[in-house]
Amino acid sequence: MDLFEAIKNRYSYRGEYKEIEIPIKHLKQVVEAGLQAPSGSNKQTTSFVIVNDEIILNKIREVLPKVKPIQTTSAIILCIMDKNPEQIHGNPHYEIEDCSAATENMLIAITALGYASVWLDGILRSDQIAENLGEIINLPKTKTVRIVLPIGIPTIDGPRPDKLPFDQRAWFNQYNGE
Amino acid sequence: MDLFEAIKNRYSYRGEYKEIEIPIKHLKQVVEAGLQAPSGSNKQTTSFVIVNDEIILNKIREVLPKVKPIQTTSAIILCIMDKNPEQIHGNPHYEIEDCSAATENMLIAITALGYASVWLDGILRSDQIAENLGEIINLPKTKTVRIVLPIGIPTIDGPRPDKLPFDQRAWFNQYNGE
Numbered sequence: 001m002d003l004f005e006a007i008k009n010r011y012s013y014r015g016e017y018k019e020i021e022i023p024i025k026h027l028k029q030v031v032e033a034g035l036q037a038p039s040g041s042n043k044q045t046t047s048f049v050i051v052n053d054e055i056i057l058n059k060i061r062e063v064l065p066k067v068k069p070i071q072t073t074s075a076i077i078l079c080i081m082d083k084n085p086e087q088i089h090g091n092p093h094y095e096i097e098d099c100s101a102a103t104e105n106m107l108i109a110i111t112a113l114g115y116a117s118v119w120l121d122g123i124l125r126s127d128q129i130a131e132n133l134g135e136i137i138n139l140p141k142t143k144t145v146r147i148v149l150p151i152g153i154p155t156i157d158g159p160r161p162d163k164l165p166f167d168q169r170a171w172f173n174q175y176n177g178e
Numbered sequence: 179m180d181l182f183e184a185i186k187n188r189y190s191y192r193g194e195y196k197e198i199e200i201p202i203k204h205l206k207q208v209v210e211a212g213l214q215a216p217s218g219s220n221k222q223t224t225s226f227v228i229v230n231d232e233i234i235l236n237k238i239r240e241v242l243p244k245v246k247p248i249q250t251t252s253a254i255i256l257c258i259m260d261k262n263p264e265q266i267h268g269n270p271h272y273e274i275e276d277c278s279a280a281t282e283n284m285l286i287a288i289t290a291l292g293y294a295s296v297w298l299d300g301i302l303r304s305d306q307i308a309e310n311l312g313e314i315i316n317l318p319k320t321k322t323v324r325i326v327l328p329i330g331i332p333t334i335d336g337p338r339p340d341k342l343p344f345d346q347r348a349w350f351n352q353y354n355g356e
Contacts, residue, residue: 003184003290007211007283031348033185035341037282038297042339047355048348056351080353094299100278104215105185105286112181119216121272138352161220163213170209170226173234174316175258177225 001112010108011160013116017072017152026113027052027075030151033109034079034102040094045085046102049078049137059136063129069118069150078137079103079147099146110151116158120148179290188286189338191294195250195330204291205230205253208329211287212257212280218272223263224280227256227315237314241307247296247328256315257281257325274324281325288329294336298326 001009031048039045051057052075064070079102085093103119110117124130124145133145169177179187209226217223229235230253242248257280263271281297288295302308302323311323347355 001181003179003181003286004207004211006181007214007287010214010216012216028344029182032344033182035344035347036185036188038188038190038285040300042341044342044347046347047353049353050348050350053351080355092300092303096274097278097299100275101282104279104282107216108181108283108286109185121275122218122270125270140353140356143353143355163220164222166206166210166213169213169222169224170228172228173231175225175227175318175321177258177321178318 006108006112010111011116011158012118013154013158014068014118015158016068016155017150018155019072020074020153022052022075022115022151024052027077027151029113030106030109031077033105037098037101037105039098039101043094043098045081045093045095046099047080049080051076051078051137056136060133063132063136064123067120067123067150069152073150073152075151077106077149077151078133078145079149080139080143081146083142083144096146103147103149106149110149114153115151116154117149117151120150121146124148181286184286184290188289189294189336190296191332191336192246192296193336194246194333195328196333197250198252198331200230200253200293200329202230205255205329207291208284208287209255211283215276215279215283217276217279221272221276223259223271223273224277225258227258229254229256229315234314238311241310241314242301245298245301245328247330251328251330253329255284255327255329256311256323257327258317258321259324261320261322277324281327284327288327292331293329294332295327295329298328299324302326
């Protein structure tokens with residue numbers, strides 16, 4: 001799929017998925033897109049666990065009972081970063097940037113392959129959800145699950161939120177916003 | 179360009195650019211890709227200033243004298259976020275994630291259009307560089323320049339840093355890293 005088409009077609013899908021198996025080849029292709037994202041000082045701080053085993057999927061479903069795509073998906077990608085990232089060159093670390101860039105690459109790759117996903121993030125940071133997910137995938141205590149992406153084929157055409165027009169968020173040569 | 183090709187071809191170019199003018203149409207297309215990135219709770223917190231005016235470009239060059247792409251580019255995108263972001267729903271804000279996802283979209287859009295860029299980030303956070311850039315583009319004190327992207331056609335084929343292979347950063351069903 002054309003890059004600009006994939007970027008335009010990506011959206012956050014929060015409904016149920018069709019019952020299908022996602023080919024391993026597609027899952028690898030999505031994660032390869034994540035691996036190719038840039039990272040601060042090329043530290044490649046993000047790692048990935050792809051869950052497609054039904055027993056592990058069920059454990060994850062128990063941790064996120066209200067999230068429809070998680071309940072109905074056959075594959076989930078968990079994005080891992082350090083729990084307490086070290087500084088780089090005296091500057092703050094870039095692990096959130098690294099993880100986010102990798103996630104965006106994966107989201108548009110998911111779109112290009114005919115699936116939809118949703119960037120699950122804040123929900124992991126309450127009720128020990130990130131910690132519980134970490135235990136399920138055998139994560140060391142020095143790491144944390146930062147972002148979770150379910151993958152599947154939507155059963156409905158989900159709503160697209162409105163986006164502000166160009167001239168409310170972008171300007172030439174001088175800032176012209178609030 | 180195919181999405182996976184753009185993701186694969188993107189790299190951080192730190193050399194000089196050819197002397198060319200970048201069409202406004204391309205600059206808008208790149209920023210449109212940034213606008214279409216997801217954002218936490220669809221808050222669309224990132225905004226963009228596209229600098230292509232020679233007077234403003236020269237002011238930016240004075241602030242970043244050692245950065246070759248900045249010295250030789252004819253267009254720079256500055257990504258803006260709040261200096262002190264507010265929390266969303268009691269969770270931390272997502273402005274760094276928002277800005278990073280938008281940046282990654284723009285980097286692969288830049289690649290697809292035949293240009294190269296580099297994600298300038300940490301360098302802005304010392305020596306008052308972000309503050310100086312903000313003054314140049316008339317940024318209110320509540321906002322900050324978080325990421326800067328020069329755009330141009332490379333004069334040389336720049337080096338690509340090595341990336342770790344799949345099985346050192348990604349695994350199925352259980353974490354298997356360090």
